[in-house]
Amino acid sequence: MILDRASQIMAMLRSGKMINIGGRPVIVPEPRNPANARDRSYAIKLALAFVAIYVIWGSTYLAIRYAVETIPPLVAAGVRHSIAGGIMLIWAWWRGFRPTRQQWVAGFALGALFFLIGHGTLHWAEQYVGSGLAALLIATEPMFILVLGWMMGKQKISVLSALGLGLGVVGVAMLTGAELTVKGSSLWGLLAVLLGSFSWSLGVVISPRLKLPSDALGRTALPTLCGAAMLLIAAGVTGEFQQTHWSSITLQSIFGLGYLVTFGSVVAFTAYTWLLQRVPPALVATHTYANPVVAVILGWLLAHEHLSLRVVLASVAILGAIVLIRRGEQAAEVKVSQAVPPVAEIQPSEECA
DSSP: OOOOHHHHHHHHHHHEEEEEEEEEEOOOOOOOOSSSTTTTTHHOOOOHHHHHIIIIHHHHHHHHHHHHTTHHHHHHHHHHHHHHHHHHHHHEEEETOOOOHHHHHHHHHHHIIIIIIIIIHHHTTTTTSSSHHHHHHTTTTTHHHHHHHHHTTTTTOOOOHHHHHHHHHHHHHHHHHHHTTTTSSSHHHHHHHHHHHHHHHHHHHHHHHHGOOOOOHHHHHHHHHHHHHHHHHHHHTTTTHOOOOOOOHHHHHHHHHHIIIIHHHHHHHHHHHHHHHHHHHHHTTHHHHHHHHOOOOOOOOSSOOOOOOHHHHHHHHHHHHHHHHHHHHHHHHHHHTTTSGGGGGGGHHOOOO
């Protein structure tokens, strides 16, 4: 029996032959081997690229906290993604990218899920929730993706994945349980982060059905710009622009926002796409384990966020859940790959349009 195209895409995503960039499945190019793999300059570039996706992406949670201290959250997120998305779209346009009407529509759909809800709730929540705590809750995305994929009939939940889900629920319960008895903004902040994680995961799951560009840079730029426009509109509707005291914005908030634009979006994304062309995707994906750890440590060191035994144990539980889910998907891939047609039969132009 010939499997449908959606099943082919999900199988390739599990195998690492296809990845999500900007929420769109893209066939991974064959890694480029340098003329001399031991070349010192190449090794330095490789190390710096991993530092970018490990440390920079992990530090963005603290930068968000600094930015929203004196800049309203929706304004901060809207400005951040407007500048970053504009830079990426100009770059992609210079390389020959020309978005179509269908691609703009798809960009608005993902922009709402990824940035209006996903990042909008995160920026708002970090007014009340520590940056390390927010990073740990955002790390639940693989769990949401697994459950949503199962509900939509796109994948099965293996024993290992089920154990990972259970462990992840325990970790989240440890982080939020202490707040359930408190009627304050902290609980709402935790729930807002989880809502953002769910929204981002939903975008990842439905993205194969959307006609996003095959160009990696353009595919990221369109949802980013569309999401930025919706964030700025939301900021206007909720009165954030009127409530902004422009003269009271601190240098720390300005530097935090600037860091998010330059390093968090442009530099880290460039390093990410560069690595995907040179090392196995599974190695690049290890940043999902490192980012929450970096965020927790930086929040503790630089922002004096409380690092209790509960947070440490919850961190171990959530990271362990991610490992189990990944292992479960790899085990399922062995079975699925036997029934899926060879990769060569799937044309990149069709799958990435």
